Amino acid sequence: MKKNRPADSIQDLQFFGEFGGVNPSIADSSTFTYLAGKTMGEVFEGIREGCYLYSRHTNPSTSYLGQALAQMEYTKGSILSSSGMGAITPTLLQLCNSGDEIISSRTIYGGTYAFMKNYLPKFNIKTTFVNTTNTYQIEKAITKKTKVIYCETMSNPLLEISDIESISTIAKSHNIKLVIDNTFTPLIFSPAKLGADIVIHSLTKFINGTSDTVGGVICSDEEFIESMIDVNSGSSMLLGPVMDSMRAASILKNLRTLHLRMKKHSDNAMYLSKKFKKDGLRVIYPGLDEHPQHELMKQQMNDGFGFGGMFVIDTKTKEKANKLMEEMQNANLGYLAVSLGFYKTLFSAPGLSTSSEIPEDERETMGLSDGLVRISIGLDNDIERTYLTMIRCMKNVEIL
Numbered sequence: 592m593k594k595n596r597p598a599d600s601i602q603d604l605q606f607f608g609e610f611g612g613v614n615p616s617i618a619d620s621s622t623f624t625y626l627a628g629k630t631m632g633e634v635f636e637g638i639r640e641g642c643y644l645y646s647r648h649t650n651p652s653t654s655y656l657g658q659a660l661a662q663m664e665y666t667k668g669s670i671l672s673s674s675g676m677g678a679i680t681p682t683l684l685q686l687c688n689s690g691d692e693i694i695s696s697r698t699i700y701g702g703t704y705a706f707m708k709n710y711l712p713k714f715n716i717k718t719t720f721v722n723t724t725n726t727y728q729i730e731k732a733i734t735k736k737t738k739v740i741y742c743e744t745m746s747n748p749l750l751e752i753s754d755i756e757s758i759s760t761i762a763k764s765h766n767i768k769l770v771i772d773n774t775f776t777p778l779i780f781s782p783a784k785l786g787a788d789i790v791i792h793s794l795t796k797f798i799n800g801t802s803d804t805v806g807g808v809i810c811s812d813e814e815f816i817e818s819m820i821d822v823n824s825g826s827s828m829l830l831g832p833v834m835d836s837m838r839a840a841s842i843l844k845n846l847r848t849l850h851l852r853m854k855k856h857s858d859n860a861m862y863l864s865k866k867f868k869k870d871g872l873r874v875i876y877p878g879l880d881e882h883p884q885h886e887l888m889k890q891q892m893n894d895g896f897g898f899g900g901m902f903v904i905d906t907k908t909k910e911k912a913n914k915l916m917e918e919m920q921n922a923n924l925g926y927l928a929v930s931l932g933f934y935k936t937l938f939s940a941p942g943l944s945t946s947s948e949i950p951e952d953e954r955e956t957m958g959l960s961d962g963l964v965r966i967s968i969g970l971d972n973d974i975e976r977t978y979l980t981m982i983r984c985m986k987n988v989e990i991l
């Protein structure tokens with residue numbers, strides 16, 4: 592049994608506020624004073640460490656949250672960013688130069704896909720999209736120019752799990768950096784433990800959990816983090832997608848309940864997946880035995896947080912998907928909205944936008960139907976009541 596250590600690491604954080612507060616004081620300053628000009632010079636030159644200078648570089652409030660997230664992900668350091676994309680894009684720009692190549696999962700977040708497909712070619716950086724659940728496809732795509740392998744722990748919308756341990760062995764043997772987006776599965780997976788070099792989160796989702804802000808983080812070793820915030824050449828430093836100290840303080844407080852929330856999201860998703868499967872619906876959830884990577888997930892996940900808060904049902908057609916979502920919103924089951932990890936249920940039809948790399952016939956065999964409804968289940972206390980209401984909605988739109 593693997594221990595649920597990442598949650599312990601959050602519980603064990605002991606921060607004393609400037610005035611003895613049980614929460615750290617918010618450092619509400621963009622710039623910091625020096626008593627001596629000489630000291631400031633030394634900070635600029637990098638001779639002196641541990642001083643705050645300017646908040647695009649570091650700020651005490653973002654440092655607290657950064658420390659907490661690094662510990663949760665078993666990494667030495669981290670950098671906060673103003674969004675998940677603000678973590679992903681500087682990371683890739685830091686790792687790749689003109690002429691380099693990326694191998695990426697073909698079922699990644701839409702924004703990441705668009706960045707690799709449409710934006711990086713401006714810098715002569717090419718991406719090969721493969722099915723990363725098949726490690727042979729990754730190996731086959733490696734060239735001398737490959738600098739990065741990129742995938743998500745749990746993909747969208749089929750909730751496929753990539754074998755991070757095997758992929759990391761391949762990456763290491765070719766001296767390639769493995770970058771993992773762990774947004775769907777905080778606490779559930781610890782990619783750095785499994786061999787990832789860089790772990791990224793959109794904090795916008797489960798980690799913050801209140802859908803009131805966007806945010807992101809890059810977790811990695813000290814060397815990479817330092818390169819990212821280097822004043823002369825660091826992508827995070829120079830592109831400037833920093834997080835505000837007020838937001839960092841509020842996200843840190845929400846992080847303290849992440850373990851409880853993940854458990855509840857997972858329990859609710861498991862309950863509904865089992866029920867709907869029994870009712871004869873096609874359900875995608877990694878917690879179900881028939882999910883293609885169910886066993887793999889069991890081997891690589893941490894104990895105690897379940898299989899995640901996302902599940903997908905197949906309504907067969909786009910029309911039915913839309914009708915069902917409207918019906919569910921009217922029944923106060925949640926919101927027809929993108930994003931995930933909120934305390935109330937969120938649902939959207941993922942469509943095929945992010946899966947355009949996948950040929951038509953393969954989409955069908957993969958089960959990428961137009962009628963998929965992706966559900967980020969909320970923290971509903973009485974999940975049976977939710978189930979009964981959902982069933983009523985399905986009957987109303989003739990899905991059941």
Ligand SMILES: *Cc1c(COP(=O)(O)O)cnc(C)c1O
Pocket residue numbers: 674675676677700702703743772774775793794795796805806807
């Ligand atoms: C939302 C999301 C992102 C982007 O994060 P933002 O905070 O919206 O910039 C990246 N990856 C995944 C898996 C996401 O769900």
